[in-house]
Amino acid sequence: MSTLIEQILEAHGGLRRWNSLTKVELSIVSGGKLFDLQGQPQDGKPRKLEIYLHEQRLSMTPYGGPDKKTNFTPERIAIESLGGQVLSERKGSVSELHNHMQGGEWDALDRAYFNGYANWTYLATPFFMAMPGVQCSELPTHPEFTGGWKAIRVNFPPEMATHSAVQDLYFDKDLRLRRHDYLIDVAGHFHAAQYVHDYATIDGIRLPTKRRASKRGENHQPIKEELMVHIDYSDIHYS
Secondary structure, three states, X not given: OOXXXXXXXXXXOOHHHHHOOOEEEEEEEEEOHXXXXXXXXXXXXXXXXEEEOOOOEEEEEOOOOOOEEEEEEOOEEEEEEOOOOEEEXXXXXXXXXXXXXXXXXXXXXXXXXXXXXXXXXXXXXXXXXHOOOOEEXXXXXXXXXXXXXXXXXXXOOXXXXXXXXXXXXXXXXXXXXXXXXXXXXXXXXXXXXXXXXXXXXXOOEEXXXXXXXXXXXXXXXXXXXXXXXXXXXXXXXXX
């Protein structure tokens, strides 16, 4: 692990603290044009997320009804009753489940799989850089603001479910995450520039609580009128 990545992890609470924790629970309010285009509009009601930190495992409650929840892992997505009865599910390799989402409008399981890997990625940032199989390299400083932002390119292994195999993270002078770029190939095939805001320190972990993802233009800048996803996190608790 490079010195820069060690410093980035420390700026977000430190790997020792992260490794002492198992999961995070929080409330999420999300929506945006992406879900509308995929035939799965998102209302503005808060939902609960339970996310495991060291394995890709997540549940959202409620989902599709007050008595339903999701159960996400990389090779399975299910909608279950609150008591754990499986109501519908889809199994397959990461690539098979990812490719299923590229066939047009999503069904409820597609949306649940997207919600699962997207939110797991966000809540594990930047600590996934220390996970087995993840490869990182430093890019030239990104000149978006005075002084520039440190840039890290992350290559994810094929067994990890996430937006795209290659993603870029940008960090300010205090080494806090400020921007996260990736490819959305499951809905319109566009590059996204996601900006993060409103940092909080919760149980020793520092994380942004607001995320705004827009389409990215050819000049590497966000197309602000093309805001595709907005996310607000609150009531965050690690354990």
